[in-house]
Amino acid sequence: MQAQPSTRPRRSYLLPSFVALIVAAGGYSLWHMRASESSQIAAKGDSLTPAVPVQTTLAEQRDVPVYLTGIGHVQAFNTVTIKTRVDGQLQKVAFTEGQDVKAGDLLAQIDPRPYRAALDQAMAKKVQDEALLANARLDLQRYINLTKNDMGASRQQLDTQKAQVAQLEAQIRGDQALIENAQTQLGYTSITSPIDGEIGIRLVDQGNIVHASDTTGLVVVTQIHPISVIFTLPENQLDTLKTAMKSGPVTIHAMSRDGKQALADGKLAVLDNLIDQTTGTLRLKGIFLNQDGILWPGEFVSIRLLARTQPEAIIIPSTALQRGPEGYYVYAVKPDQTVEIRPLDIGQIANGVAIVNAGLHLGEPVVTAGQYRLAPGVRVEARTTQASR
Secondary structure, X not given: OOOOOOOHHHXXXXXXXXXXXXXXXXXHHHHHHHHHHHHHHHHHHHHHOOOEEEEEEEOEEEEEEEEEEEEEEEEEEEEEEEXXXXXXXXXXXXXXXXXXXXXXXXEEEEOOHHHHHHHHHHHHHHHHHHHHHHHHHHHHHHHHHHHHOOOOXXXXXXXXXXXHHHHHHHHHHHHHHHHHHHHHHHHHOEEEOOOOEEEOOOOOOOOOEEOOOOOOOOEEEEEEEEEEEEEEEEHHHHHHHHHHHHOOOOEEEEEOOOOOOEEEEEEEEEEEEEEEOOOOEEEEEEEEOOOOOOOOOOOEEEEEEEEEEEEEEEEEEHHHOEEEOOEEEEEEXXXXXXXXXXXXXXXXXXXXXXXXXXXXXXXOEEEEXXXXXXXXXXXXXXXXXXXXX
């Protein structure tokens, strides 16, 4: 009778495998449960993260003046260096430094005595020659009468006397010219202001001998009412300038050098007739009434020239703008109160307002304060303000 094989060794192998399978299944269930709990906790934590408080404003639409800006310097409308036209001692200084003067006001007096004596001499010479002329005319008449009556006067004597009279008449005309020149020289001893303006610092003191050939003057008078400003703009603005000038007088605004303080309003007077090839700029001249004297010769100012008005422009506060490697952008607030980065095409930025050429629509909210805590997708708590006017 053949013996049956035993099954005990096979059962001894199956039991450990079955136990290992049960342990592995339990471990996976436990890991899955904990992972699910962790994701739920994370999701719950995200929903509890506080929103970042920011200030926002809505993109607006309105007509916006477009300006061209440049740097310039103030120049006196007229500048005159007062010089003497005759030699002599500076007898009197009739002005005070810093004084406002009118055209014709006496500024200085040169010793007039030598020039008055020259005038008296010229006048005396004329009187002398007039007396000689009167006598020569009487003699001429005598010769004419004698010649008519054939009483011994020759034709030669008559012609000689006529020449003598003509010579004396010419001499008197010369005497009159000398008198007028002497009067002019005497008038030059009283030095007056040729323009309305303001007196500068005195360059020569009273009592000095001055000469018409002196290179330095007595004082400088500058006209500052009105006053002019010479400024430059890039040559690529030429077409814009010409278009603005065809529309009528062009308004310009003088600002402080940092552009923060408005100083005066004026009009564009001159566009230079050539472009500076070295700098690629246009030179322009503006005129300001300057009644309050706020503009001063030599002062550097920033000039804003009103080129045109852009109708229905989309605008946002300039504080909303951020600068990145590819240009300007803003944080735009989406309907779910999260933010996104929005690249923009920006036009003029002036007076705290930026013109948006592209990238934003009317009524879209943008962040104007608190951007340093933001990143794409971050939730925000918005407090809306209005764009600057």
